[in-house]
Amino acid sequence: MIWIVGRRAAVAALVGVALMVVGSRAQAQDAVVHITVKNHRFEPATPRAPANRPITIRVRNEDSAPMEFESVRLRVEKVVPANSEGVINVRALSPGRYEFFDDFHKQTRGTLVVE
């Protein structure tokens, strides 16, 4: 009996957590930021995103060489092959400026402005 009650409680808890996750996702839709890399420059170099919402950064590399989108403060890195697109998911951020760069071409840099 105790085992059955325990199992029901566990299932209820799982359902509850799943609903909370779905609910929070529904409440906090990802903000999408589009960045293009061309001639080893980010365009825009200072994209903007809303604070306290998860962010999806879509990086389109239009150069003929691969690049690696990287940011210490965003804590992400992703290699984007030539003439293709990479998608990077970033947690909800507090307002501020977050540097990012191409790790294969260190002078290619930008700043995500979260406000």
Added chain:
Amino acid sequence: MRARGMTWALGAAAAVATLFAGVPAYADDANNNFYEIETKYIFGFTEGSGIGLEGEKEFSPETVINFGKRDGRYAVSETKFEYEFTPNQYIQIELGPLASYYNIRNVTGLDDMNAVKWSGFFTELRYLLFDRGTNQPLAVTLSVEPEWHAFDETSGARVVNYGLEMKVNADLELVPNRLYLGANTLYEPETTRADLGVWDRESTLGQSLAIAYRVRPDVTIGAEAWYLRHYDGMFFNSFTGDAVYVGPTLYVQLATKAFMTAAWNTQIAGHEVGVGTLDLTDFSRNRVKVKFALEF
């Protein structure tokens, strides 16, 4: 010994001064190249709050050499063959085997030994508790490192040893991308079964403070101090001794995906219960850390 220590300290100071002397000329050219860095390895034995980047993997042999006891010749190293990865933006995981080298001769209380051994296995979980922000220079990471050893870390004797190193790793960015202050708080309980079959319990408590300054975009130098206390028993049951270590630190970014870090700590003060000045039973006179890392 004191004269040799003084000579070494003067040499280290001269080397640091030389590095700083070269800063202004270089800084004029490269002042705009001081971008953000990961702080985990810039403080020597003290660990910064960094947990890497999501998706990043790293292989790094990390060697810690302890040398110098009260008498005889003592040099014991332990190398972690460390695989490290960051599965998300909050957690980092490390794991790998341990190998030790023992070179012990005529040390009171220890058997002579000259041997290399696969000595154990470790894992580490790091969780970023408190993130640095634009107007908030403090970051804090919690780490838990369970370890298993088949040979005693100090003597090389066959044992079964389990340890759990728990640390709070904090760092403060004093000057953006240039000057950092780091601190660790350590608690490590251990239990060891030697050949008599009895489990001996011990624990170590520690606090560190470190400063790191980027003299060039790819070179960071600094200094750190550690205060360590050793006890018999898991929860500070019986104090056996304490030690104060100080020494210089170095971090060099060798290439885009490779770096090395080194640190040297010398015990400058301490006390061993029933013996006297310095604790050279629970700790060594000197310790050195060298790590090479390759990210992929």
